[in-house]
Amino acid sequence: MPSKRKSAAGQAIAELDDLHFKLARGQRLLQRLKDDEVKIATADKEVVFREDKTTLYRYKPTAPRRTVDVPVLVAYGQVGRYTMTDLQEDRSLLRNLLALGVDVYAVDWGSPTRGDRWLTFEDYVDVYLADCVEHICRAHDVPAINLLGICEGGVFSLCFAALYPARVKNLILTITPVDFHQDQAEGRPGHGFINLWTRSLTDEDIEQLIEAHGNLPGELMSHVFSQMTPGATMSKYNVGLLDTFDDEKKLLNFLRMEKWLADRPHHPGEAAKQLLINLYKNNELVRGEFRLGDRRVDLGAVTAPILNVYAKDDHIIPPKTTQALKGLVGTRDYTEIGLDGGHVGVFVSGKSQGVLGKGIVDWLRGR
Amino acid sequence: MSEQTTVSGMNNWFARPLAMWHAFMHAASIRGSEAGDAGPRTSAVEEQFEEMRETWLASMAKWAEFAQDPLHGKVPTPDELREMFSPASWTAPGKGALDAALKGFLEGPRYATLFDFDRKLLELQQGTLQLDREVAAYQAVMQKAWTLAFERFAKAITAGAGDGTWTWRALTNQWLATANETLIEVQRSDDFLQAQRRMLRAASDRRLQERRVAEAWCEATHVPTRSEVDELQRQVVELRRELRLLKRALQTSPHDTPTNTDARTARASALRARPGAKRSRA
Numbered sequence: 245m246p247s248k249r250k251s252a253a254g255q256a257i258a259e260l261d262d263l264h265f266k267l268a269r270g271q272r273l274l275q276r277l278k279d280d281e282v283k284i285a286t287a288d289k290e291v292v293f294r295e296d297k298t299t300l301y302r303y304k305p306t307a308p309r310r311t312v313d314v315p316v317l318v319a320y321g322q323v324g325r326y327t328m329t330d331l332q333e334d335r336s337l338l339r340n341l342l343a344l345g346v347d348v349y350a351v352d353w354g355s356p357t358r359g360d361r362w363l364t365f366e367d368y369v370d371v372y373l374a375d376c377v378e379h380i381c382r383a384h385d386v387p388a389i390n391l392l393g394i395c396e397g398g399v400f401s402l403c404f405a406a407l408y409p410a411r412v413k414n415l416i417l418t419i420t421p422v423d424f425h426q427d428q429a430e431g432r433p434g435h436g437f438i439n440l441w442t443r444s445l446t447d448e449d450i451e452q453l454i455e456a457h458g459n460l461p462g463e464l465m466s467h468v469f470s471q472m473t474p475g476a477t478m479s480k481y482n483v484g485l486l487d488t489f490d491d492e493k494k495l496l497n498f499l500r501m502e503k504w505l506a507d508r509p510h511h512p513g514e515a516a517k518q519l520l521i522n523l524y525k526n527n528e529l530v531r532g533e534f535r536l537g538d539r540r541v542d543l544g545a546v547t548a549p550i551l552n553v554y555a556k557d558d559h560i561i562p563p564k565t566t567q568a569l570k571g572l573v574g575t576r577d578y579t580e581i582g583l584d585g586g587h588v589g590v591f592v593s594g595k596s597q598g599v600l601g602k603g604i605v606d607w608l609r610g611r
Numbered sequence: 612m613s614e615q616t617t618v619s620g621m622n623n624w625f626a627r628p629l630a631m632w633h634a635f636m637h638a639a640s641i642r643g644s645e646a647g648d649a650g651p652r653t654s655a656v657e658e659q660f661e662e663m664r665e666t667w668l669a670s671m672a673k674w675a676e677f678a679q680d681p682l683h684g685k686v687p688t689p690d691e692l693r694e695m696f697s698p699a700s701w702t703a704p705g706k707g708a709l710d711a712a713l714k715g716f717l718e719g720p721r722y723a724t725l726f727d728f729d730r731k732l733l734e735l736q737q738g739t740l741q742l743d744r745e746v747a748a749y750q751a752v753m754q755k756a757w758t759l760a761f762e763r764f765a766k767a768i769t770a771g772a773g774d775g776t777w778t779w780r781a782l783t784n785q786w787l788a789t790a791n792e793t794l795i796e797v798q799r800s801d802d803f804l805q806a807q808r809r810m811l812r813a814a815s816d817r818r819l820q821e822r823r824v825a826e827a828w829c830e831a832t833h834v835p836t837r838s839e840v841d842e843l844q845r846q847v848v849e850l851r852r853e854l855r856l857l858k859r860a861l862q863t864s865p866h867d868t869p870t871n872t873d874a875r876t877a878r879a880s881a882l883r884a885r886p887g888a889k890r891s892r893a
Contacts, residue, residue, distance in 0.1 A: 259778060361841065362848040371855055434795050444804035449812050456818040458841070471798065475791025483783055 297354025321396025
């Protein structure tokens with residue numbers, strides 16, 4: 245017997261009842277949950293090297309046998325923390341790589357304070373990243389490693405590969421900006437706000453900002469990111485949270501993302517100036533004018549095979565800014581993969597799990 | 612009211628009290644009194660009093676003439692006079708008398724040993740007012756954006772009212788989509804970008820003005836300042852940088868290749884060749 249269609253009043257009452265019930269269920273879930281239960285970056289690992297605030301982790305293997313001979317070092321950037329790559333058990337690039345038989349290392353740049361304001365790109369590439377690479381090379385008795393850079397970490401990795409080509413066996417870049425002026429190339433209104441925003445600032449504005457705070461405050465970058473998706477920002481703590489009340493796993497995933505988002509380290513001041521002025525504003529990397537100390541970063545000197553992964557709906561690093569790498573590097577072994585999803589979504593969304601990790605490992609196996 | 616009328620009115624303002632003083636002093640004068648007009652001065656005290664009266668009259672005339680001078684330069688117009696006495700201009704940041712006074716002091720001559728801390732405090736005050744102005748300007752841009760978003764939302768609701776029913780969820784989704792699209796569009800406008808830039812710059816400038824005040828206090832109370840600590844940290848970072856690179860240049864690795872050895876040696880040589888470079892003893 246078909247159900248009777250409700251009147252408008254009946255429908256309204258039913259909806260209101262559903263809403264109240266959802267709210268009550270959510271309240272009960274939230275009351276039960278403690279912050280200690282919301283853990284991220286829990287894959288088993290050990291500290292193998294430290295230098296100042298930089299920490300190098302080696303992850304405990306989970307696969308019965310190794311499928312890629314040379315270890316992979318995952319280098320995140322300084323806008324956010326590497327823990328996003330291991331958000332939770334079923335949303336973790338690192339765990340996916342481990343399960344596929346890869347020996348995984350990850351570098352954590354730490355939490356810069358005012359004392360770190362004078363650190364530059366050169367310090368991160370020539371010293372911290374280079375020393376992590378040296379440690380892995382010595383530990384495994386290999387001349388070169390597989391380097392996987394993410395976002396600004398991809399820029400570090402690219403610079404490292406250009407300056408120390410002998411130390412990089414294969415280079416994997418994910419959501420990495422190369423040409424910072426290609427943000428409007430696809431004409432998508434919601435894309436490339438950071439590029440527009442930095443181009444609207446004068447060099448002096450940026451220098452005053454850094455002088456006033458010492459570093460580029462993590463809170464400021466959080467605010468800029470929030471601005472990029474106004475609808476999502478407005479609805480996150482009401483409608484967004486409400487949508488998770490039906491499913492405890494969904495709620496925990498939401499809370500884990502919140503934990504990662506809240507952990508927004510400051511960006512060391514001098515390095516931030518290089519990022520915003522030399523790269524975002526002046527686009528020196530793609531023009532071959534970006535310098536680390538007295539050396540020019542020549543992308544043509546990158547001779548390692550490259551896998552360049554981008555997210556098709558990435559509003560923070562629009563695809564064209566990443567794809568620009570193709571004609572600039574010295575290697576002929578260049579592969580691009582465009583994945584469905586956004587900037588962080590390619591790492592943490594349910595749909596993308598396994599896709600990125602498998603794509604990387606399949607590519608590495610042939611090299 | 613014309614400027615000429617204003618000037619003559621102001622002149623009367625000074626001339627009339629002056630005439631009153633003349634009359635008063637004449638009436639109070641021994642010479643001026645009925646009894647004293649025809650008679651000679653009677654004593655030294657009276658003579659001195661008479662001198663004081665004349666000196667006072669001359670001084671009054673001189674000051675009256677001096678006070679009239681500015682009237683022939685910038686004469687406040689009736690609108691400016693109205694604004695001067697308007698309470699609104701005292702409370703809002705803008706072209707009020709307080710801002711003018713601040714500006715006048717801060718742009719005026721500086722003295723070697725006077726008013727330095729006061730100047731810093733007033734610069735901070737000016738910075739705060741500037742920040743308030745820029746925040747208000749930014750909020751004005753955002754207000755327009757929200758108004759536009761609401762107009763679009765209202766149109767969408769009216770246009771899309773198929774069977775006349777909207778669930779709360781559909782309404783919410785429609786509002787979020789409309790607001791998202793509108794705000795993203797506004798973010799790309801020059802008005803928004805410039806308003807945000809100015810607001811950010813005003814905030815940075817104010818923070819640095821705060822620091823200058825704090826450092827003035829620190830110096831007076833024998834406390835290291837932010838700038839001094841920053842400078843110290845900079846020297847430490849540069850020294851460590853040099854030390855690391857020199858150490859690396861001296862180390863050998865089994866995996867040294869011509870590429871990276873040459874690079875390290877070249878950098879180490881460049882460091883050693885720099886004027887003032889210290890030799891590493893590590």
